[in-house]
Amino acid sequence: MRPVVTLDWTPVCPLDRLDPDRGVAALVQDVQVAVFRTTDGLYAVDNLDPVGGAYVMSRGLVGSRGGVPTLASPLHKQVYDLTTGRCLDLPGVTLRRHPVRCRDGLVEVRLRQEE
Amino acid sequence: MTERVSRLVVVGNGMVGQRFVEALRARDTDGRWRVTVLAEERRPAYDRVRLSAVFDGVDAGELNLHTPDAGVDLRLGEPATGVDRARRVVTTAAGEYPYDALVLATGSYAFVPPVDGTDLPGVFVYRTLDDLSAIREHARGRRTGAVIGGGLLGLEAANALRLLGLATSVVEFAPRLMPVQVDEAGGAMLRRYVEELGVTPYLGVATTALRTGPDGTVAALDLADGRTVDAELVVVAAGIRPRDELARVAGLPLGPRGGVLVDASCRTADERIWAVGECAAVDGVCHGLVAPGYATAEVVADRLLGGAATFPGADTATKLKLLGVDVASFGDAHGVTPGCLDVTYTDPATRSYAKLVLSDDARTLLGGVLVGDASAYPTLRASVGGPLPAPPLALLAPAGGAGAGAGALPGTAQVCSCNAVTRADLDAAIAGGATDVPALKACTRAGTSCGSCVPMLKQLLDAAGVRQSTALCEHFDHSRQELFDLIRVRGISTFSRLVAEHGRGSGCDICKPVVASILASLGTGHVLDGEQASLQDTNDHFLANLQRDGSYSVVPRIPGGEITPEKLIAIGEVARDFRLYTKITGGQRIDLFGARVDQLPQIWRRLVDAGFESGHAYGKALRTVKSCVGDTWCRYGVQDSVGLAVALELRYRGLRAPHKLKSAVSGCARECAEARSKDFGVIATETGWNLYVGGNGGFRPRHADLFATDLSTAELVTLIDRFLMYYIRTADRLQRTAAWIEAMDGGLDHLRSVLVDDSLGLCADLDAAMARHVTGYSDEWRDVLEDPDRLRRFTSFVNAPDVPDPSITFTQERGQPVPVRGTPPDGGHRRQPVVLGLPEVRR
Numbered sequence: 027m028r029p030v031v032t033l034d035w036t037p038v039c040p041l042d043r044l045d046p047d048r049g050v051a052a053l054v055q056d057v058q059v060a061v062f063r064t065t066d067g068l069y070a071v072d073n074l075d076p077v078g079g080a081y082v083m084s085r086g087l088v089g090s091r092g093g094v095p096t097l098a099s100p101l102h103k104q105v106y107d108l109t110t111g112r113c114l115d116l117p118g119v120t121l122r123r124h125p126v127r128c129r130d131g132l133v134e135v136r137l138r139q140e141e
Numbered sequence: 142m143t144e145r146v147s148r149l150v151v152v153g154n155g156m157v158g159q160r161f162v163e164a165l166r167a168r169d170t171d172g173r174w175r176v177t178v179l180a181e182e183r184r185p186a187y188d189r190v191r192l193s194a195v196f197d198g199v200d201a202g203e204l205n206l207h208t209p210d211a212g213v214d215l216r217l218g219e220p221a222t223g224v225d226r227a228r229r230v231v232t233t234a235a236g237e238y239p240y241d242a243l244v245l246a247t248g249s250y251a252f253v254p255p256v257d258g259t260d261l262p263g264v265f266v267y268r269t270l271d272d273l274s275a276i277r278e279h280a281r282g283r284r285t286g287a288v289i290g291g292g293l294l295g296l297e298a299a300n301a302l303r304l305l306g307l308a309t310s311v312v313e314f315a316p317r318l319m320p321v322q323v324d325e326a327g328g329a330m331l332r333r334y335v336e337e338l339g340v341t342p343y344l345g346v347a348t349t350a351l352r353t354g355p356d357g358t359v360a361a362l363d364l365a366d367g368r369t370v371d372a373e374l375v376v377v378a379a380g381i382r383p384r385d386e387l388a389r390v391a392g393l394p395l396g397p398r399g400g401v402l403v404d405a406s407c408r409t410a411d412e413r414i415w416a417v418g419e420c421a422a423v424d425g426v427c428h429g430l431v432a433p434g435y436a437t438a439e440v441v442a443d444r445l446l447g448g449a450a451t452f453p454g455a456d457t458a459t460k461l462k463l464l465g466v467d468v469a470s471f472g473d474a475h476g477v478t479p480g481c482l483d484v485t486y487t488d489p490a491t492r493s494y495a496k497l498v499l500s501d502d503a504r505t506l507l508g509g510v511l512v513g514d515a516s517a518y519p520t521l522r523a524s525v526g527g528p529l530p531a532p533p534l535a536l537l538a539p540a541g542g543a544g545a546g547a548g549a550l551p552g553t554a555q556v557c558s559c560n561a562v563t564r565a566d567l568d569a570a571i572a573g574g575a576t577d578v579p580a581l582k583a584c585t586r587a588g589t590s591c592g593s594c595v596p597m598l599k600q601l602l603d604a605a606g607v608r609q610s611t612a613l614c615e616h617f618d619h620s621r622q623e624l625f626d627l628i629r630v631r632g633i634s635t636f637s638r639l640v641a642e643h644g645r646g647s648g649c650d651i652c653k654p655v656v657a658s659i660l661a662s663l664g665t666g667h668v669l670d671g672e673q674a675s676l677q678d679t680n681d682h683f684l685a686n687l688q689r690d691g692s693y694s695v696v697p698r699i700p701g702g703e704i705t706p707e708k709l710i711a712i713g714e715v716a717r718d719f720r721l722y723t724k725i726t727g728g729q730r731i732d733l734f735g736a737r738v739d740q741l742p743q744i745w746r747r748l749v750d751a752g753f754e755s756g757h758a759y760g761k762a763l764r765t766v767k768s769c770v771g772d773t774w775c776r777y778g779v780q781d782s783v784g785l786a787v788a789l790e791l792r793y794r795g796l797r798a799p800h801k802l803k804s805a806v807s808g809c810a811r812e813c814a815e816a817r818s819k820d821f822g823v824i825a826t827e828t829g830w831n832l833y834v835g836g837n838g839g840f841r842p843r844h845a846d847l848f849a850t851d852l853s854t855a856e857l858v859t860l861i862d863r864f865l866m867y868y869i870r871t872a873d874r875l876q877r878t879a880a881w882i883e884a885m886d887g888g889l890d891h892l893r894s895v896l897v898d899d900s901l902g903l904c905a906d907l908d909a910a911m912a913r914h915v916t917g918y919s920d921e922w923r924d925v926l927e928d929p930d931r932l933r934r935f936t937s938f939v940n941a942p943d944v945p946d947p948s949i950t951f952t953q954e955r956g957q958p959v960p961v962r963g964t965p966p967d968g969g970h971r972r973q974p975v976v977l978g979l980p981e982v983r984r
Contacts, residue, residue: 039939047647047675048682050939051946058948061939065647080691081948085679089649091615098650100679100687105650115583 035127035134044068044133049084049097054135059124060084061133062108066095069108070126070135075099076119083121097121147241149174149445150231152221152387156431157418158246159186159206161438162213168446176213177238179231181220184270190431192273196301201270224391226411244441245388245401245409245416249381249429254289258351263359264375267298279358279374280305287311287362287372289348291318295378296463299340302374303464309340310370312362316345322459322470326485327512330494334466334513343370351375383420383427396422405451407441415441428455458522467515472508472525473498481507484533497521497533504528524551556597562587567598571605578602595875613874614651617644621799621874625659629870634660635672654678655874658761661797662869664917667924668797669931680759683935684921685741690960692949693741694734695721696758697748698794701768701786701806702729711751719744722957727838728765728803730756735958737946742935745922754920757795761875763802766790767815771808771825780825782808785854789823789861795918796865799872799881803837817845820878821861826850830857834864834892835879843879846889849897862911863896863904870907 038052044063051073052059058073060083069088073081078101085100088108095108104115113119125136149165151158162176185207195201207215216233223232224243231238251266253259265276280286286302288295291313302309311318317328318335332342347365354360354373362370383400393409394402400422407415407423418434419427428434433455443450458471476483480501487494493513500507506524511517517536524530530551550556552565562585575581578598582588588595611620617640619627624639633639636656640648648656657676661668668674668681680686685693697712712731716723721744722734736744758764768786772778786806796802805816806823816822822833822845829851836845849860872881885891894900896907925931937946951958 037940043939045675045934046672051937052940053938053944058938058946078689080689081946082679082687082691085682085687087650087653087676087678088647089616089653090646091649093646095647096649101689103650115579116586 035129035136037129038133038135041128041131041133047088049086049088051081051084052135054124054137057137059135059137060086060097061126061135062088062097063133064088064095064108068126068128068133069095069097070124071097071106071108071111072122072124075101076113076121077104077116078102146175147173148239149176149242149244150238150240151176151178151244151246152231153246153248153418153420154178154180154182154186154207154215154217155246155248155418156186156189156206157248157434157438158244160435161244161246161417161442162210163208164439164442165445166210166212168442172212174242174445178213178215179219179221179233179238180215180217182269182271183218185215185217187270189268192267192270193297193301195270195273196277196304204270221387224387224414226391226414229413241413242445243414245414245420246418246438247384247387247420249383249419251377252380252382253377254348254379256289256348256350258353258359259377261351261353261359261375262357263373264351264377267294267301267376267378273301276301276374276376277305280307283373284308285310285371286374286376287370288376288378289362290378290380291315291342291344292321292378292380293319293459293461293463294381295376296335298376298378299335300338300464302376303338303340307374308371310343310362310372311335311340312343312346312348312364312370314345314347318342318344319463319468322468322474323510323512324475324496326487327468327494327496327510330487330492330512331463331466331468333492335464338464340464341370343368381419381429383422385420385422388414388416388420396425396427398422398425398427400425400427405440406444406449407437407452408444415444417441423452423455426455428457430455430457430459433457458525466513467511469511469515469518469522470509471518471522472506474508474510476508478507486534497529497536499529499533527551556587556601564601567601568605571602571607576602576607613655614649616640616646616648616652619643621655621659622871624656625662625870628656628659629663636660636676637672648676650678651874654681654761657681658797658799662914664913667931668921669925669934674934683738683741684755684759684925685736685738686759688734688960690949691946692734692960693736693738694732694758695736695741695744695748696726696730696732696756697753698756698790699730699765700790700794701766701783703768703783703787708751708753711748711753715744715747715751718747720951720958722959726758726765729767730758730765732758735949735951735960737937737949738935739937739942739945742926742932746926749920749923749926755795755922757921761798761800763790763793763796763798763804765803766793767803767805767819769806769808769813771806775808777811778808778825779827780808780830782806782814782823782825785823785830786814789858792858792915793861793865795921796869796914798865798869800875800877802865802878818842819845821845821864823857829853832857832860835882835889837877837879839877841879845879846882848889848893859908860896863907864892866907866910867892867896867903 036054047064049060049062052061058081059070060073062069073083075082082100086098088097090096096105097108098105104113106113106121111121111123124138127134187204188206191204219233219235221231221233229240251268263279265272286307287310288299289312291311299309299311317325318331335342348362349365350363351359352361359375362372385395385399385401388401396402401416401420402422403409403416417437419429421437436453440450440452461468476498482499482503483496485496495511497509498507506529509521550564554564556562556564556567566585570581570584575584581598588598612618653676657673685695687693716733719740724732726732766786766789768782771782772780803819804821805814805819807814807816808825816824817833818836818838824831831850832848833845834848837843868878868881936942938944950961952961
């Protein structure tokens, strides 16, 4: 069971700690979240690879497919749409996204409740 | 179980009898049957199909098929002499065996035609190991031999006599050799092979009598056409007949041409008596091959345990090597189907003959015959009854032609074995609109696990007539080679400039690592410098190999596989202190598994202090140069293979390439280092080194080809330098050297002209590029440890640097830590089948 989810924003790290187009993993109320900084902005998704079952999504490569910003799993390369979390290679697979913002130079994440 | 134990008697311990007992015992977990086996021979079951192997030096013991089973009472040398069906008892010379079920597995005997003299000393059949011993004994000191019968068994016997040193003749009543399996033209091709081996065939003629010599043993055959054939030893191989005498005497019905008559459940007219193998006439027909025999064994084992199995029909397809010649026959090999068409192909140059039998509309494959080159057999056999996998000529052309690709596979062939995707699934996806490899991956999952079938996906798209661009991905219209040239010639050093000037979008997991690899090959600084860091796959990014649980493995370089005791101890201490799983790799080094990202720098600090450097196991780069111990120690070695391997590994360490590179050096022709399975392999000769290129193991193993011989060490190194640099510049993404050479116009000859004769004027440039690599090398891990900015990346959590990743947990297996295996979060998504609709085959 996941812990009770509150809707507070959790500071993760200074913005300049994020390398462009590279992810980091963060612990947000005991949930592993992968945070990315791309030219389009910030993205936060579950660090858990929904296909491979390991906590590795922060180590995937970001890019684009048909104009949509994407993230590829480092395990078996399934590509996800960062704007919706939908897997573009496997129907029915989704990566949970989390709200993320930058406040006063700090990157903050708010866990999305179970859908 | 309260059921009482029933008594099962099996008569015969040949291949099928043995298989039957094993099948029954494996499934009779409740011990319902107590089994007694009565065997005529004194030797337990052996592989009769490979009988002739004993003449090739195989020990008779190696043919053994019998494994002791305490639950089976095996009585060797005690043949059944009668069956009393009323009392349900089998009799032998030693006693009586009551049964609740009786299985006859008596096999066949060799048919000896009614010809005068077949009872002479020196006349044998070819059926048992004892027969072969007697033949060998009699052949001693004799010079001539003959075989009566030119079928499959007859030709095997002829080869045996030849190997025993006899001048051998074969007499066959039919007008060709192997009349059951091959047609006239195939028989003619076979005849040429047989004659070349020194065996004399006499075809279309009967043997009328066997004559004796002065010592009372056989000396010659008289033929119906008046000729005489000298033969001091004669083997009769004129066919087999089912051993049905027990059934006959017991009053059981027989088949129209002999054999114990059974129905599709392999049961005789007596419900307690069954028959399997060659003695069984299933629905009246006996089968003389082992595969249908095994099928009957499975049927009866199932029935005796309450199942309802039936005989599935016999597959009479055969492929064998006779006298060194490949012969295959399958389906309607003789074209007896009404209205069928033949397509034949005869090539005197390669001495191969092939025939396909097609349906009257030339669309369905019915059967065929192959002599000389049977490489198409698996594809063709799988295609019988279905549409042709390719135009007939393409299928029949000798192996090595275009027909050998994935385009020739039948619909049922599994292209992706990780995800069980067949050719038909892929064809359906292509028909449904998939026009490139990513689309095929998305709708079938083929190639999404290990990825080794991706080249076949391309071939299938080609075969379907889908034109594929050489564009790397949607962000670049260029091939890898074109990008390499662009970057090199224009001096581009960042991905962002490349994509802005020559591409579109923001890149992806395909083009980013490719560009990172090209930049690294061109020696533009550390792989984690600046923007380059964001292009690297996770393995290159953490300079370690990602494992299934999210942990990494670490491989320090051990050049040539040579290591001091101190360094071995250092590795052991690191593994012990960080609780890592250790395993020796195939490349003669040691892999340390189970490291978290935050442990990698600590582990490497220890390793670097002990004198180790990165092994680049994580990179598309040179892995190892394996070696045998060479002439330093080995009695057979002729050169210092370890010394050369160490020098080569140190020269090419860190060299980034389109795919991983492996190498090996063997100190003599015995090739203990397996150099011919490597991208570049070196084998010592008395006078220098032989260089082989383009080998690999893996999904499609390939032996490397000999590229140049008797090279000095300096010549060798120059050629390898050029070979590697040319490969790095011109190969496609993830194309190994074997595929690169195969795809090259002119192949190996072209490569030789470029690298040896400098036909393109490239050599000076290639030499200079390699010189830059060698002088520019520095250890990636040492560099990381010296740079706090790079070290900063090695944390599990950006906001909790001191917290280890809690998802990485271990259990113990054989005294070492291994990952705890959990169910994937969505319940094993990877294994779900994908519904594609009915496969459609387009003509």
